[in-house]
Amino acid sequence: SAQDAAKGEAVFKQCMTCHRADKNMVGPALGGAVGRKAGTAAGFTYSPLNHNSGEAGLVWTQENIVAYLPDPNAFLKKFLTDKGQADKAVGSTKMTFKLANEQQRKDVAAYLATLK
Numbered sequence: 001s002a003q004d005a006a007k008g009e010a011v012f013k014q015c016m017t018c019h020r021a022d023k024n025m026v027g028p029a030l031g032g033a034v035g036r037k038a039g040t041a042a043g044f045t046y047s048p049l050n051h052n053s054g055e056a057g058l059v060w061t062q063e064n065i066v067a068y069l070p071d072p073n074a075f076l077k078k079f080l081t082d083k084g085q086a087d088k089a090v091g092s093t094k095m096t097f098k099l100a101n102e103q104q105r106k107d108v109a110a111y112l113a114t115l116k
């Protein structure tokens, strides 16, 4: 069904183990992440895999956050491989968390779009 940012706010509690909107913690700040080039939160040290995906053109839309969350590592490797940059699909992302539930993924992506 449709995306629900209010429900996504509750889902985001799981992300808050590692993320905040406005500061880097274990994970990068996610305020403004929707519409942002991957791997570019100021002051955060990314894995080469996450960094290289941004350099190869990955921008965080709601749609590709929904596609990323079930298996972040696989998503980033596929993105680079599909771009003809399998040689840059090195190592593993530091984001080990996975979110399988599709409705929750859609809702949290809608919530992220509200974070500045």
Ligand code: HEM
Binding pocket: 011, 012, 014, 015, 016, 017, 018, 019, 026, 027, 028, 030, 033, 037, 038, 039, 040, 041, 045, 046, 047, 049, 050, 051, 060, 065, 069, 092, 093, 094, 095, 096, 097, 099, 108
């Ligand atoms: C990276 C979203 C949960 C740790 C990211 C990125 C997104 C994201 C979009 C890429 C950011 C960028 O390129 O600037 C989410 C969402 C979560 C969630 C929506 C909850 C549904 C978590 C949790 C942890 C975590 C629970 C820690 C256990 C990280 C780390 C990175 C990251 C360390 C950097 C990855 C790297 O450099 O390879 N997350 N995350 N995330 N996340 Fe999460």
